[in-house]
Amino acid sequence: MITALVVMALGAIVLGAALGYASIRFKVEGDPVVDKIDAILPQTQCGQCGYPGCKPYATAISAGEADINLCPPGGMDGVRKLADLLGREVKPLDAEEKPKQLAIIIEETCIGCTLCIQACPVDAIVGAAKQMHTVVESLCTGCELCVKPCPVECIEMRPITENLENWKWKYPVIEIKPVKRAA
Amino acid sequence: MSRVRDFHGKATRMLQRLFSFKGGVKPQTHKTPSVQEPIAIAPLPSRLYVPLHQSIGGAANPLVEVGERVRKGQVIGGADAWLSAAAHASTSGTVLAIEEHLAAHPSGLPTLSVVIEPDGRDEWVERTPLDHRSLPPEQVREALRDAGVVGLGGAVFPSHAKLTTAAGVAVEELVINGAECEPYMSCDDVLMRERAEEIVRGIAIFRDLLAARQVLIGIEDNKPEAVAAMQQAVEQVGEDYQVVAVPTRYPAGGAKQLIRVLTGKEVPASKRSTELGVQCFNVATVYSAYRALAFGEPVISRIVTLAGNLERPRNWEVRLGTPLRDLLALGRPKADTDRYLMGGPMMGFALPSLDAPVVKASNCIIAASPTMFAPSPPEMPCIRCGACAEVCPHELQPFELYWFSRARNFGKTQEYHLFDCIECGCCSYVCPSHIPLVQYFRFAKSEIWSREREKNGADAAKARFELRNAREEREQAEKAARLAKGAAARAAEKQARAVVAVEPATADSAADSAADSAVSVASPPLKPVDAPAPVAAIAPASPAPPEAPAPELDAEAIKKATIVAAMERARAQRAAVQPRNTDQLTVEQKRQLAAVDARRAALQAEELEEAAERGAARASVETPKQVEKQGRTAE
Numbered sequence: 001m002i003t004a005l006v007v008m009a010l011g012a013i014v015l016g017a018a019l020g021y022a023s024i025r026f027k028v029e030g031d032p033v034v035d036k037i038d039a040i041l042p043q044t045q046c047g048q049c050g051y052p053g054c055k056p057y058a059t060a061i062s063a064g065e066a067d068i069n070l071c072p073p074g075g076m077d078g079v080r081k082l083a084d085l086l087g088r089e090v091k092p093l094d095a096e097e098k099p100k101q102l103a104i105i106i107e108e109t110c111i112g113c114t115l116c117i118q119a120c121p122v123d124a125i126v127g128a129a130k131q132m133h134t135v136v137e138s139l140c141t142g143c144e145l146c147v148k149p150c151p152v153e154c155i156e157m158r159p160i161t162e163n164l165e166n167w168k169w170k171y172p173v174i175e176i177k178p179v180k181r182a183a
Numbered sequence: 184m185s186r187v188r189d190f191h192g193k194a195t196r197m198l199q200r201l202f203s204f205k206g207g208v209k210p211q212t213h214k215t216p217s218v219q220e221p222i223a224i225a226p227l228p229s230r231l232y233v234p235l236h237q238s239i240g241g242a243a244n245p246l247v248e249v250g251e252r253v254r255k256g257q258v259i260g261g262a263d264a265w266l267s268a269a270a271h272a273s274t275s276g277t278v279l280a281i282e283e284h285l286a287a288h289p290s291g292l293p294t295l296s297v298v299i300e301p302d303g304r305d306e307w308v309e310r311t312p313l314d315h316r317s318l319p320p321e322q323v324r325e326a327l328r329d330a331g332v333v334g335l336g337g338a339v340f341p342s343h344a345k346l347t348t349a350a351g352v353a354v355e356e357l358v359i360n361g362a363e364c365e366p367y368m369s370c371d372d373v374l375m376r377e378r379a380e381e382i383v384r385g386i387a388i389f390r391d392l393l394a395a396r397q398v399l400i401g402i403e404d405n406k407p408e409a410v411a412a413m414q415q416a417v418e419q420v421g422e423d424y425q426v427v428a429v430p431t432r433y434p435a436g437g438a439k440q441l442i443r444v445l446t447g448k449e450v451p452a453s454k455r456s457t458e459l460g461v462q463c464f465n466v467a468t469v470y471s472a473y474r475a476l477a478f479g480e481p482v483i484s485r486i487v488t489l490a491g492n493l494e495r496p497r498n499w500e501v502r503l504g505t506p507l508r509d510l511l512a513l514g515r516p517k518a519d520t521d522r523y524l525m526g527g528p529m530m531g532f533a534l535p536s537l538d539a540p541v542v543k544a545s546n547c548i549i550a551a552s553p554t555m556f557a558p559s560p561p562e563m564p565c566i567r568c569g570a571c572a573e574v575c576p577h578e579l580q581p582f583e584l585y586w587f588s589r590a591r592n593f594g595k596t597q598e599y600h601l602f603d604c605i606e607c608g609c610c611s612y613v614c615p616s617h618i619p620l621v622q623y624f625r626f627a628k629s630e631i632w633s634r635e636r637e638k639n640g641a642d643a644a645k646a647r648f649e650l651r652n653a654r655e656e657r658e659q660a661e662k663a664a665r666l667a668k669g670a671a672a673r674a675a676e677k678q679a680r681a682v683v684a685v686e687p688a689t690a691d692s693a694a695d696s697a698a699d700s701a702v703s704v705a706s707p708p709l710k711p712v713d714a715p716a717p718v719a720a721i722a723p724a725s726p727a728p729p730e731a732p733a734p735e736l737d738a739e740a741i742k743k744a745t746i747v748a749a750m751e752r753a754r755a756q757r758a759a760v761q762p763r764n765t766d767q768l769t770v771e772q773k774r775q776l777a778a779v780d781a782r783r784a785a786l787q788a789e790e791l792e793e794a795a796e797r798g799a800a801r802a803s804v805e806t807p808k809q810v811e812k813q814g815r816t817a818e
């Protein structure tokens with residue numbers, strides 16, 4: 001009887017110590033789920049979800065405060081991936097899905113006010129006060145945050161068209177041909 | 184005939200030390216019709232469309248202007264980076280435009296091209312022959328890049344980039360690829376028959392740059408004339424290269440396959456062949472490199488096979504940029520031709536339009552008719568027969584790759600080594616269910632690449648966003664620290680003054696309370712600069728301490744005064760600070776600026792006047808209406 005109790009108690013102590021040690025030794029810094037969600041989000045930092053950037057939105061999703069269908073640049077594809085990751089149900093996107101865009105500054109109209117530079121979350125606009133600004137195409141995420149601050153409305157969003165750099169082979173589609181029925 | 188017999192004797196002797204690659208297929212070669220006649224020079228077309236991006240890597244940057252006269256061989260596009268190659272004018276003439284023109288690409292999308300109107304004189308730019316032995320290797324590589332030498336087998340990889348050896352690995356074998364395994368194609372065959380000596384001399388450039396110990400020239404044994412011609416040229420030049428006839432089996436001309444057959448070395452997926460001490464070049468590439476160095480002639484033309492459903496199949500030496508329509512007219516397509524393929528029937532693609540020009544990758548144009556290439560029967564379900572796995576030269580499992588590509592399970596396709604697939608088409612060729620397997624693989628590959636691009640873009644955007652946030656935080660902290668410092672200094676100053684001027688207790692307390700309220704108002708980081716100063720200025724100045732009735736009103740007045748003073752100071756500051764970029768101007772620039780200012784002032788004055796006039800006019804027009812409206816609302 002006593003031996004049994006001692007054995008069980010000893011087992012409990014050993015396992016408890018092991019678990020306690022492991023929880024300290026292998027402690028995970030930060031929330032891994034937030035990072036996973038953040039990796040799915042498109043990183044446009046546009047704030048269209050209502051949060052000031054992709055990371056805060058990811059944090060809100062993981063805390064259960066935000067829905068997974070609030071990110072228009074991610075599109076339905078993003079919603080599906082988030083649903084997959086979090087085991088939630090796929091919901092239709094809470095906005096219109098737009099093709100990927102780029103901001104373009106119409107250089108003749110630009111007055112060099114630097115407001116768009118301050119608005120750009122990813123430092124994709126270059127220029128100086130009273131000098132013409134321009135968008136660095138390869139860095140622009142198409143978040144539209146620069147459009148509103150422009151006092152002379154010289155920023156346009158243009159959808160990215162297909163070119164030889166981004167062209168993709170299409171999914172093989174079997175052509176459907178009308179079959180002549182024997183009379 | 185005796186030459187052919189002789190070749191067979193040699194071939195059997197050499198076959199003994201050949202290796203073999205797994206899989207492969209033996210399609211009908213159809214090469215004979217196009218080798219009946221020697222290479223002919225294609226006539227000059229009325230327009231040339233030379234694309235600036237004709238190689239793997241960066242697109243060349245245009246170096247000419249519209250309307251400029253160019254000469255044959257003149258650089259019209261400079262290599263953009265290390266992995267890029269220059270583009271040249273194929274004849275002398277005038278640049279009509281630098282515009283987007285249809286590319287010789289399955290997409291049918293345009294690419295930036297230089298349109299040249301030939302003047303018919305075909306006048307060369309000044310050519311400077313170089314001797315690669317007297318130059319440092321680095322300069323030879325640069326010369327090849329600037330001559331636009333790229334892999335002419337079809338992959339168009341810049342050759343100079345393949346001429347660097349891997350660290351610590353000496354190049355044992357240099358493989359020269361004359362296998363030409365694609366059916367219908369015979370451009371390398373005729374080149375070896377007719378210009379063997381130049382090829383052999385060109386090999387020396389690559390051999391010396393790589394310091395290769397042994398040179399192996401691999402030619403499929405269905406080209407005995409080419410083997411004989413190359414052997415003769417090797418003997419004539421007095422080199423110790425070995426011309427090896429390899430068994431005819433598609434895709435023996437694939438770089439990895441030919442290396443395997445000739446050297447027995449198998450290049451792993453993650454490694455380049457140089458890491459195993461082997462490098463491989465196509466015969467046409469060697470030929471163009473020789474022309475580039477020994478004669479100073481950049482790559483402005485290439486041999487193109489016209490084959491298939493034509494009255495006159497033949498090999499032509501064609502200027503790059505020649506519209507395919509002009510070229511095909513030389514072959515006289517038969518009436519039932521319904522489409523054209525660029526590249527061979529195994530790996531090529533259907534051309535979107537004949538407006539596309541001949542480029543460095545155009546090795547063969549095939550006219551196709553429904554009788555020649557029967558339309559593919561409908562795709563049937565995969566029956567898991569494994570025929571595709573048997574013929575795959577890279578020992579992949581195409582049926583597995585097919586399922587995963589079809590299901591868009593791209594992670595799994597990569598696990599099954601999708602990127603080792605060379606798209607040779609053997610699997611599609613043997614599939615009894617007529618599944619276009621290679622199309623699925625191409626789809627999966629480009630989808631993975633595009634996702635990779637997006638992912639990299641998102642990661643970079645995130646990094647920039649985080650950097651920006653960190654920078655803003657730091658700036659804000661610095662500003663706050665600066666402001667706190669200023670406020671502390673002013674507070675100390677005020678205290679000192681308060682100690683010096685001993686005033687009635689009431690006034691003192693009033694000033695204190697005022698200062699307190701001002702400070703509490705000014706607690707947000709932006710305001711404290713402005714706030715305390717006027718307080719310090721006003722509080723001692725107020726001679727009579729305010730009586731009991733309105734301490735609140737007084738506080739408000741102080742606040743207002745504070746704001747007014749702050750605005751005043753800000754204005755003064757703005758006036759004091761000159762725009763940085765106009766600090767140090769020359770006299771001339773200052774004069775220009777003054778002129779601009781004067782013009783602007785005049786314009787503004789004019790506008791003001793106009794506005795005033797317009798305003799007056801509008802007022803006179805609008806008044807009756809407004810009156811009417813008012814009347815109506817009153818009713």
